[in-house]
Every structure is written in structure tokens, then in C-alpha cells.
Amino acid sequence: MPQENRLILKFADAPGYTSDIECYLRNDGYEALKKALAFAPKALPDGKSMSGPEQIREEVKASGLRGRGGAGFSCGLKWSFVDRKSGKPIYLICNADESEPGTFKDRQILHKDPHQMIEGMIISCYANDVKLAYIYIRGEFPEGARILNRALAEARARNFLGKNILGSGYDLEIHVHRGAGAYICGEETGLIESLEGKRAYPRIKPPYFPAILGLYMCPTIVNNVETLCAVKHIITMGAAGFAKLGTPNNTGTRIVSISGQVRKPGYYEVEVGKATIGELINDFAGGLREGRKLKAIIPGGSSAKVFKAGEKFKLKRKDAEGKEIEVETDVLDLPYDFDSLMAAGTMSGSGAIIVMDDSTDIVEALANISEFYAHESCGQCTPCREGSLWMSKALNRLAHGEGRKEDADYLLRIADNIPGGRTICAFGEACSWPVQSFVRKFKDEFVAKGAEAESRRSASIGAGPRSEMKIAASPRSD
Numbered sequence: 272m273p274q275e276n277r278l279i280l281k282f283a284d285a286p287g288y289t290s291d292i293e294c295y296l297r298n299d300g301y302e303a304l305k306k307a308l309a310f311a312p313k314a315l316p317d318g319k320s321m322s323g324p325e326q327i328r329e330e331v332k333a334s335g336l337r338g339r340g341g342a343g344f345s346c347g348l349k350w351s352f353v354d355r356k357s358g359k360p361i362y363l364i365c366n367a368d369e370s371e372p373g374t375f376k377d378r379q380i381l382h383k384d385p386h387q388m389i390e391g392m393i394i395s396c397y398a399n400d401v402k403l404a405y406i407y408i409r410g411e412f413p414e415g416a417r418i419l420n421r422a423l424a425e426a427r428a429r430n431f432l433g434k435n436i437l438g439s440g441y442d443l444e445i446h447v448h449r450g451a452g453a454y455i456c457g458e459e460t461g462l463i464e465s466l467e468g469k470r471a472y473p474r475i476k477p478p479y480f481p482a483i484l485g486l487y488m489c490p491t492i493v494n495n496v497e498t499l500c501a502v503k504h505i506i507t508m509g510a511a512g513f514a515k516l517g518t519p520n521n522t523g524t525r526i527v528s529i530s531g532q533v534r535k536p537g538y539y540e541v542e543v544g545k546a547t548i549g550e551l552i553n554d555f556a557g558g559l560r561e562g563r564k565l566k567a568i569i570p571g572g573s574s575a576k577v578f579k580a581g582e583k584f585k586l587k588r589k590d591a592e593g594k595e596i597e598v599e600t601d602v603l604d605l606p607y608d609f610d611s612l613m614a615a616g617t618m619s620g621s622g623a624i625i626v627m628d629d630s631t632d633i634v635e636a637l638a639n640i641s642e643f644y645a646h647e648s649c650g651q652c653t654p655c656r657e658g659s660l661w662m663s664k665a666l667n668r669l670a671h672g673e674g675r676k677e678d679a680d681y682l683l684r685i686a687d688n689i690p691g692g693r694t695i696c697a698f699g700e701a702c703s704w705p706v707q708s709f710v711r712k713f714k715d716e717f718v719a720k721g722a723e724a725e726s727r728r729s730a731s732i733g734a735g736p737r738s739e740m741k742i743a744a745s746p747r748s749d
């Protein structure tokens with residue numbers, strides 16, 4: 272797409288570009304690592320000095336890079352929380368679980384340009400004094416794991432990994448660890464448990480903040496694939512160069528996965544906040560099919576709160592004189608960035624937009640999403656374990672014509688009682704947000720489905736005793 276600004280995917284789809292190290296080296300591969308390793312200690316005005324790794328950490332902080340895995344937390348700030356005084360080893364884990372429904376960006380990097388991620392990872396490890404790092408890849412990506420293992424062997428053979436990397440005195444080893452295919456393994460503390468060989472039960476924070484008590488109870492950094500790639504570009508371009516891309520507080524580029532009822536579903540890399548949701552859907556993804564109207568948009572992976580077509584939001588903006596004003600903004604005119612989506616009550620999450628047109632049965636769509644969350648809850652917390660299942664059952668019966676008018680309120684009552692600190696991890700929010708937003712924004716459709724089912728049932732009760740028996744055996748009984 273001409274409107275794209277490909278930084279991370281610059282070469283990924285170029286003709287003849289392969290995942291081989293030779294190809295990567297021909298395109299300035301591992302030059303950023305050489306630059307990072309060559310950062311000399313810098314004298315500070317107070318007479319102290321700043322080491323090369325410290326300077327890299329400062330660059331990453333100054334670049335404004337925000338994590339691309341979901342929460343959009345500042346990468347530099349996350350690194351600054353690492354306990355460097357514990358005397359324990361510091362670990363870094365690349366989160367390549369990519370399991371949020373609708374998201375398919377990390378796998379493009381892993382398959383098409385694995386060395387870019389490995390280079391970003393080595394630089395990040397060097398910056399944080401990490402000697403042992405892991406790539407946690409989801410079980411359903413066997414090809415990705417094979418490509419990564421080959422790429423790591425190539426990097427080792429060239430001394431970009433291993434002992435005394437490029438004569439710098441720095442040692443690092445990276446291992447690939449394959450998950451067994453569970454969504455909760457993408458949650459960083461569940462991932463850490465899984466990497467330790469246990470069931471992926473998330474840990475409670477506090478005290479188990481990975482930066483302090485992570486892998487093997489040692490300080491640990493968990494970063495997404497795309498975040499680690501961005502680190503390489505920050506070193507190449509400098510923090511200021513990177514921050515020129517995107518918009519203030521939303522710097523760099525972002526790979527957006529667009530799926531659903533659009534003509535050209537796919538992944539598109541854009542400067543953060545430079546394209547609106549409408550542009551992404553209509554210009555990049557080709558818009559809706561002929562004769563269809565927009566109904567709903569999930570903006571950040573299936574756990575993000577849904578938008579209804581035509582929704583308006585009040586966004587804070589600066590006028591020509593720099594005064595803060597509120598501007599009414601249609602959902603399609605929202606800039607696709609972390610802050611605008613948060614101001615609109617949702618999130619850009621994993622950067623995955625799912626588009627639904629007017630042919631979508633909204634109850635069925637939510638039933639589908641909720642079934643996924645009910646299946647994936649790890650089961651440690653009662654509100655999440657029971658609530659996700661109750662919501663899924665209620666939605667299934669509604670979608671299958673067995674519901675009740677009150678189901679909409681019943682669903683909201685459950686969904687409102689899961690999030691807000693009642694669960695160990697943010698999965699509680701992830702399973703409730705779709706229900707809260709779908710039911711509140713499309714309530715008439717949920718009520719109508721329940722009412723329709725009730726009137727069909729009362730009509731069939733009048734038809735004789737056999738029908739009554741059928742109702743007694745309806746799934747509501749559980």
C-alpha cells in the first residue's frame with residue numbers, strides 16, 4: 272500500500288527476500304548490533320559516566336516506544352523497573368505467543384524476517400545485562416519455531432550470539448521454547464510459569480512483577496516480537512529519529528492486522544496515529560463488500576471493547592493557539608493510536624481490527640468470542656472461571672433460539688462482576704469487555720433474540736405436552 276510506512280516490514284514481502292542470514296546481511300543486517308556494542312562510556316557533567324548499555328536503555332526510553340503486545344506500556348519504563356541490584360541473573364523473554372484472536376502480525380516477522388527480531392533481542396539483552404534469553408512461541412507455530420531455530424544457528428555461526436559476541440566480551444544464548452497452545456500462555460506471568468515447565472497459571476501482582484520476581488524468581492523482561500524489532504530501529508535511527516515517526520506519545524510504526532468483512536484483509540504497517548480507523552478499513556483494507564453497511568468494529572483484538580458504527584466521541588485536541596478543546600469525532604475519524612482509542616473507552620491492544628458489516632448477527636458474533644474465552648480461562652479465579660462459562664452458555668442459548676428477554680441484563684450482571692481487581696490476571700477484563708460493550712451497544716438485538724425465543728416457546732407450549740418436555744430439557748437447566 273502506498274500509504275504504508277514500512278519500517279519493520281520493509282523487506283518482508285520484497286521479491287527475493289528470504290529468512291536467510293545472507294539476505295539479512297545484504298540489507299544492513301546486524302549493523303545496529305555492531306553500533307550498539309560500540310557505544311563507548313559517556314562522561315556525565317556530575318563526573319560520573321554512563322555505560323553503553325545504560326545509554327541504550329536511555330535511547331529506548333527517549334524514543335517513546337510503547338509495547339506492541341497489548342497494554343501499550345512504555346518499553347523504556349518497563350526496563351527501568353528491572354531489579355539490577357539483586358545479584359540474580361536477569362532474563363529476557365520474547366513473547367511470540369500471538370494468541371489474541373484477530374492478530375496475525377508477529378508471525379509475519381517470524382516467518383519472513385526472523386533475524387530482525389533476533390537482532391533487536393540481542394541489543395535488548397545487551398542493554399539489560401541479560402546472558403540467557405528465551406523466545407516463547409505458541410505451539411501452533413511449528414514452522415515459525417523451525418525458522419527461528421535455523422536463524423539462531425546462523426547467528427551463532429557468525430558470532431552474533433554465543434561467547435564474546437563480535438569480540439565485545441559480551442556472552443548471550445537464546446533458546447526457542449514452544450508452548451502447547453493455550454491463550455493464557457501469552458499473559459506474561461502465565462508464560463513464565465509455562466517456561467518453567469508448569470501449567471500456565473498466571474501469578475498475582477504484587478508481588479510477582481516480572482521485573483523483580485520473574486523467571487525462576489529472577490528479574491525478567493517480557494517483550495513482544497514487534498517491540499523488540501523496534502529496538503533495532505531505535506539504535507539505527509536514534510531515539511529522536513524514531514520519535515519523528517508517528518505522533519506525540521504514540522511514536523514509531525505499528526503493524527495492524529485487519530480482518531473480517533473487508534475486501535482486502537491483511538497486515539498493514541503505518542505510523543502510529545497517522546491513519547484513522549476509517550482509512551485503515553476503507554483505504555488499506557479495501558472497504559466493505561458491495562451494498563453492505565458497517566455495523567461494528569473491534570479495534571484491538573477480540574478482548575477490546577467494540578465500536579458501533581456511527582458512534583461519536585469527544586476527543587481532547589489543541590486548537591491553532593495551543594488551547595485544549597474538545598472535538599466531537601466519529602469512530603471512523605479516530606486516529607489509530609493508543610491514547611485516542613483509550614479516550615474512546617477501548618484500546619488498540621494487539622493492533623488487530625475486526626470489521627463486521629450489517630450481515631453480522633451480533634449475538635452469534637459475541638457467542639463465538641465468549642466461547643473462546645470460556646475455553647481459555649485457566650480456572651484459578653472463581654469470577655473468571657465461572658463467569659466466562661456462564662456468559663458463554665447464556666450467549667449460546669440466545670444464539671440458538673433458546674434464550675430469554677432478561678438474558679441481556681443477566682449477561683451484564685455477570686460481566687460487570689468479573690473485572691476491576693477481582694481476578695489474578697487481566698484475562699478477567701479480556702473476557703468481560705466484549706460482553707459489556709456488545710450487550711450495552713446492541714442491547715435491542717439481544718433483547719429481541721430473547722423475546723423471539725420466548726414467544727416461540729410459549730406458542731409451542733400451547734401446541735401440546737411433547738413441547739413442554741422439550742423445554743424442561745433445555746440447556747438453561749445447567
Ligand SMILES: Cc1cc2nc3c(=O)[nH]c(=O)nc-3n(C[C@H](O)[C@H](O)[C@H](O)COP(=O)(O)O)c2cc1C
Pocket residue numbers: 337338339340341342343344346349366367368369370371454455456457458459460493494495496498499696697698701
Ligand atoms: C490474557 C492475555 C493474553 C496475552 N497474550 C499476549 C500475546 O499473545 N502476545 C503478547 O505479546 N502479549 C500478550 N499479552 C500481554 C503480555 O502479558 C505482556 O504485557 C506483553 O508481552 C509485554 O510485551 P510488550 O511490553 O512488548 O507489549 C497478553 C496479556 C493477557 C492478559
Ligand code: SF4
Pocket residue numbers: 455472473647648649650651652653655656694695696697698699
Ligand atoms: S483471571 Fe482467569 S485466566 Fe487469569 S488467572 Fe484468573 S482464572 Fe486464570
